[in-house]
Amino acid sequence: MIFVLVETANQKLTESSWETLTAARDLAQKLSDTTEALLIGSSVRALAPTLKGLRSVSVVEDPRLAGYIPEAFAKIAAEAIQKKRPTVVLAPGTEMGNDWLARVAARLDLSLATGCTEFFIENGALKGVTRTNWGGSLLEETEILSTPKLLTLQPHAVAAQPLAGAEPSVEALAVTLEDRDFRVRLKELVRKEKTGISLTEAKVVVGGGRGLGSAEAFKMLEELASLLNNAAVGATRVATSNNWRPHSDQIGQTGTQIAPDLYIAVGVSGAIQHMVGCKNSKKILAINKDPDAPIFQRADYGVIGDLHQIVPALIAEIKRLKGA
Amino acid sequence: MKVLVCIKRVPDTGGGFRLTADNKRVDTTNLGFAISPHEECAVEEAIRIIEKHGGSSTVLTLGPMAAQEQLREALAKGINSAILLEADDYESWDARAVAHAIAETVKPMGFDLLLFGNESADVCNYQVGLRVAHLLDVPCVSGIKALEIQNGKAIAKRESSEGWEVYEVSLPAVFTVKEGINVPRHPSLRGIMAAKKIPIEQKKPIRQNLQMARKLLKKPQEGRQLEILGQGVEAVGKVAAKLRELGAI
Ligand SMILES: Cc1cc2nc3c(=O)[nH]c(=O)nc-3n(C[C@H](O)[C@H](O)[C@H](O)COP(=O)(O)OP(=O)(O)OC[C@H]3O[C@@H](n4cnc5c(N)ncnc54)[C@H](O)[C@@H]3O)c2cc1C
Ligand SMILES: Nc1ncnc2c1ncn2[C@@H]1O[C@H](COP(=O)(O)O)[C@@H](O)[C@H]1O
Numbered sequence: 001m002i003f004v005l006v007e008t009a010n011q012k013l014t015e016s017s018w019e020t021l022t023a024a025r026d027l028a029q030k031l032s033d034t035t036e037a038l039l040i041g042s043s044v045r046a047l048a049p050t051l052k053g054l055r056s057v058s059v060v061e062d063p064r065l066a067g068y069i070p071e072a073f074a075k076i077a078a079e080a081i082q083k084k085r086p087t088v089v090l091a092p093g094t095e096m097g098n099d100w101l102a103r104v105a106a107r108l109d110l111s112l113a114t115g116c117t118e119f120f121i122e123n124g125a126l127k128g129v130t131r132t133n134w135g136g137s138l139l140e141e142t143e144i145l146s147t148p149k150l151l152t153l154q155p156h157a158v159a160a161q162p163l164a165g166a167e168p169s170v171e172a173l174a175v176t177l178e179d180r181d182f183r184v185r186l187k188e189l190v191r192k193e194k195t196g197i198s199l200t201e202a203k204v205v206v207g208g209g210r211g212l213g214s215a216e217a218f219k220m221l222e223e224l225a226s227l228l229n230n231a232a233v234g235a236t237r238v239a240t241s242n243n244w245r246p247h248s249d250q251i252g253q254t255g256t257q258i259a260p261d262l263y264i265a266v267g268v269s270g271a272i273q274h275m276v277g278c279k280n281s282k283k284i285l286a287i288n289k290d291p292d293a294p295i296f297q298r299a300d301y302g303v304i305g306d307l308h309q310i311v312p313a314l315i316a317e318i319k320r321l322k323g324a
Numbered sequence: 325m326k327v328l329v330c331i332k333r334v335p336d337t338g339g340g341f342r343l344t345a346d347n348k349r350v351d352t353t354n355l356g357f358a359i360s361p362h363e364e365c366a367v368e369e370a371i372r373i374i375e376k377h378g379g380s381s382t383v384l385t386l387g388p389m390a391a392q393e394q395l396r397e398a399l400a401k402g403i404n405s406a407i408l409l410e411a412d413d414y415e416s417w418d419a420r421a422v423a424h425a426i427a428e429t430v431k432p433m434g435f436d437l438l439l440f441g442n443e444s445a446d447v448c449n450y451q452v453g454l455r456v457a458h459l460l461d462v463p464c465v466s467g468i469k470a471l472e473i474q475n476g477k478a479i480a481k482r483e484s485s486e487g488w489e490v491y492e493v494s495l496p497a498v499f500t501v502k503e504g505i506n507v508p509r510h511p512s513l514r515g516i517m518a519a520k521k522i523p524i525e526q527k528k529p530i531r532q533n534l535q536m537a538r539k540l541l542k543k544p545q546e547g548r549q550l551e552i553l554g555q556g557v558e559a560v561g562k563v564a565a566k567l568r569e570l571g572a573i
Contacts, residue, residue: 071463095484099466102451106458111420111535114450128539133447138341138350139542140447146535184463184493191487204572228572237361240507247504253445254361254503262570271338273445283570284548285563294339300548303563305556313557317564318573 001055002028003086003148004037005077005104007068007096008044016092018160020153024090025053025163027119031126033087036168038080040073042066045170053165058084058173064182068096072181074103079175081108086148088126093152105150112150113142117157135253136279137272199251202232204262207251207278208244209236211267211288211307215244220311221266227318234258236274252277267307270295287311325379325473328435329370330426330453331363331398333391334446347540349415350446359394361503362441368508369471369501370439371402377473379436380404384429386422387414392524399519400511406522409529418536419447423455425529431460437478438498442467457498464498465491469505 004024007017021037028035034055039048042065048057060076077100081089089104091097093115105112117139118130128143132154199205206225208218218233225231235245237252251258253273259280266287268274275298278284286299287307296302303310335350336358342351359367370381383398385391386409395406409425411417417425430438438460440453450466457464470481470488478497482489483504511519553562567573 070465095467098450099454102454102466103458105420105451106423106455109420111418112449112451113536115448133541134337134341134445135448136544139544141539141542143537143539144535145537184465184491186489187492188490189487190490228567231572243507247507250503262567262572269339272340273337279546285553285566296550297340298546298548299550301563301566302550302552303554303559304552305559309557310560310563314560314563317560318567321564321568321573 001084001086002031002033002035002088002090003081003084004035005089005091005097005100006037006039006051007092007094008039008041008047011043011047013047013050014092014094015160016094016097016153016155019155019158020090020092020097021051021054021163022161023153023158026158027088027090027126030119030121031124036084036086038077038173040065040076048170049167051168052163054163054168056169056171058171060173060175062177064177067186068100069182070099070103070184072177073100074107075177075181076173076175077104078107080173081148089148089150091152093154097152101150101152108150110148110150111144111146112152113144114152115154116151117154135273135276137253137276197230197232199232199234199249199256199258202230202258202260204228204231204264205234205251205258205260205278205281206231206264206266207234207236207268208239208266209268209274210238212239212244213267217308218244220315224264224311224315224318227315227322236268236271265295265299266311268295269293270298325374325377325437326433326435327370327373327379327381327437327439328384328430328433329363329366329381329398329403329439330384330456331359331367331394331441332385332444332446333357333359333387333394334444341543343541343543347542348538349541357390357393358445359397360441360443360445362443362501364508365503365505366439366441366501367398367401367403368506370437371509372506373437373471373473374404375402382407382433382435384409384426386411386417386425386529388412395524396519397511399522400515401509402515404522406524408524408526410526411529411531416534416538417531418534419449419451420455421532421534423452423459424532426452427456427459429527429529430456436495437473438462438496440498440500442500442502453498453500460496460498462496462498463493464500465493466500467502468499469502471499471501471505
């Protein structure tokens with residue numbers, strides 16, 4: 001049996017959960033096996049019938065389980081796995097899913113493969129997976145020797161498809177929770193003021209690197225962005241660790257992953273840890289004075305030259321075009 | 325207050341990856357080594373907490389003798405002592421084995437606060453810190469970007485799309501840290517000299533049976549065709565036209 005740990009938010013399954021259910025269904029077909037799911041929350045039972053084609057859905061409903069309560073969720077999942085004896089356990093490879101399954105893996109003392117993108121089957125059984133390394137810059141094929149195989153699915157590795165088939169049977173699962181299972185829990189959520197267009201929503205991102213040379217020079221990029229449709233300014237790690245920009249502007253493996261229509265990389269060398277954060281951009285335009293910079297192997301359009309001359313000239317040209 | 329911070333030596337790969345002939349490892353022949361930015365921030369956070377609250381900080385890595393380089397860097401910045409769990413084959417250890425070895429070493433040492441990176445730079449397992457917390461039976465909050473210690477409690481914040489999630493747990497506790505929690509300092513010359521004199525405690529860790537076995541590494545497809553729009557300021561006419569074509573203006 002393939003057991004899916006489902007993530008919900010605001011009484012709905014998350015997109016990553018649907019991706020995970022789709023991956024589980026496909027894997028179950030290949031293994032001629034069945035799929036079941038675990039749903040935990042303060043009021044989630046109504047969601048169970050929407051998981052069509054699954055054999056059954058185990059539900060744990062408790063008013064104390066509103067939101068993600070890490071240790072309680074891990075205890076419930078570990079007990080459910082011990083009871084149901086699946087061969088594969090799959091959760092979304094989101095922050096919550098990775099946290100949840102790592103805790104489950106620790107409790108059961110089993111290995112866990114996070115960020116999976118592909119599955120390998122041998123003699124009708126799951127043998128191993130492909131998983132992301134270096135934030136997605138490399139992929140690793142690995143065998144998993146323990147059972148059940150605990151996996152999280154890399155977000156967007158599989159496109160979510162609607163599930164078809166009969167409604168699953170719904171089972172209430174009884175798990176005794178103690179105070180200590182709630183020692184890690186959200187105390188407060190401080191909502192953020194929304195200021196401007198965020199990096200992840202922007203249609204155009206103008207990113208600056210070491211070539212900018214100062215916080216001051218980023219004003220130039222701000223001005224360029226203000227002339228473009230739906231644009232925001234991003235940065236490399238060199239720019240954030242020099243305090244030219246806040247870390248929230250950082251694009252890359254340890255920063256934000258962006259996917260705009262256009263990424264304009266200015267004075268950025270194109271290090272893989274940076275590029276893994278912008279590789280999903282539809283187009284990449286690079287401005288760099290070094291024709292051998294790695295960015296030119298990872299861009300669609302290139303301009304070779306000094307950014308301190310090119311960017312002001314480009315701003316003037318765009319203003320001229322807009323004025324006309 | 326006793327603080328532990330765990331770091332991992334990884335190749336600093338820069339512009340691109342070269343793989344070894346058997347496609348199992350990153351070819352590190354011409355590469356320097358680093359630790360993940362998350363872990364650099366964990367080191368910085370450990371130093372700041374000791375500066376503020378007093379006590380001592382320890383850095384630990386499981387890796388080859390050469391990983392002393394990363395330990396010395398942490399000592400140079402202000403960490404007080406270092407432990408090397410020496411394992412030349414550390415790249416083949418799975419996260420479970422790493423966590424068992426770390427937990428076994430640190431359990432008798434009585435740390436109040438244990439800091440990890442949210443994920444290691446190379447294998448991105450997202451789990452060693454959470455596993456160590458379980459083995460020590462202490463609470464853990466992962467992926468934090470703010471930390472404060474008050475009266476035996478830790479207040480940690482995670483950043484989500486909705487805002488700042490605030491957690492409060494009592495110590496001892498484990499936290500896994502994300503870059504952005506602070507801006508790490510550079511070591512001073514004095515710090516570098518002083519670090520050379522600090523002895524590094526070396527131990528041979530016990531490795532549990534591995535449950536994961538890497539077969540190969542591969543590069544994902546990258547398919548872009550470069551078109552050079554021009555050189556210098558002469559190019560701006562063509563760039564602006566391209567921006568218009570792409571709907572940016
Ligand atoms: C585990 C790990 C995670 C990392 N995560 C991230 C991350 O999330 N994001 C990130 O950005 N980095 C990350 N890095 C760092 C990354 O490897 C690079 O060091 C960094 O991206 C380089 O930034 P840069 O391009 O600004 O600087 P550099 O590599 O120094 O490049 C500067 C470029 O600017 C050009 N230039 C200089 N002057 C001019 C001029 N006047 N006109 C035009 N061009 C000019 C140069 O030719 C050069 O190509 C990570 C590293 C590691 C090890
Ligand atoms: N070999 C190691 N030695 C010391 N700490 C490690 C090692 N591997 C991982 N860690 C720590 O555990 C964190 C998470 O690693 P991982 O679970 O591999 O993504 C890292 O950021 C480090 O803080």
